[in-house]
Amino acid sequence: MSVGLPRRKRPVRCRSATVTLAGLVVAAAMGTASLVSCGTDGGGSGSNNASFSPTPTAPDTASFSGTPPSALSSLGASVKESARAAASAAASSASAAASAFEASVSADVARANAAAEQRLKNAKGQGNAMSDVALTGKPRSETGGVLALVVNITNRTDKTASYAVQVDFRDPDGKVVETRFVGAEKLKPGERAQPLAISRKPPEPRLTAEIARAQRY
Missing domain, CATH: 2.60.40 (Immunoglobulin-like)
Incomplete structure (x- = not known):
């Protein structure tokens, strides 16, 4: 009868990633958020992975200026022409x-x-x-x-x-x-x-x- 040696626990490694919230216009500047995911090196059923997605912040439209997009003007003209x-x-x-x-x-x-x-x-x-x-x-x-x-x-x-x-x-x-x-x-x-x-x-x-x-x- 042989007795196996206890398995060594694999070290937990953490990876960091930086995600840029592209396309959102913010009054101050472009913002970044960091995501951190941790898990074991193995892909066994006993692994415990966790992840999350950042919730983007809506742009501050109060700081917008200028005229409405030309598409809206075209739509208004189209409605008038239809009438x-x-x-x-x-x-x-x-x-x-x-x-x-x-x-x-x-x-x-x-x-x-x-x-x-x-x-x-x-x-x-x-x-x-x-x-x-x-x-x-x-x-x-x-x-x-x-x-x-x-x-x-x-x-x-x-x-x-x-x-x-x-x-x-x-x-x-x-x-x-x-x-x-x-x-x-x-x-x-x-x-x-x-x-x-x-x-x-x-x-x-x-x-x-x-x-x-x-x-x-």
Whole structure:
């Protein structure tokens, strides 16, 4: 029977390493941190290794100066350009929808509307037929989303007459942003016509409409 000699414990050696915290801008200067790891020379299961990683200190942004990176400026310009493009697309879409809806209107109505605009150029004030005209809203579900109003024109005289009507569309601030003209020709006494005043503006912002002038001739 043989008795083994006790194993000599291997000396513990320590290695030091210096790690530079690159890339961190500090108000005072660049800082360094030292790491120390200790362990035995062997790689046996009984070895006890310890290590840690330094926690970097956030840079003091209060000491930064200068202008923001150009990438941020480019991003802001891109957002503005996208907003302008979206608004332009909405306006084009609304105009196209109005044109398509108007295409269903008869040629006679289109001619009467053109004549109405010419007649109102010589009208004085609000005209002589404001009491013969009224507006009625038309559901957007029936117009493909277009803002369209029924202009109710009633000949309240005892003679045949034609009518020219100007409809103004106002934005939420009360500013006139669009004007449309409609007309009705040769209405007999008591007869009623209902042409449409159609806006070409986008759905937003919401517009309101009013009779600006109405001339009987």
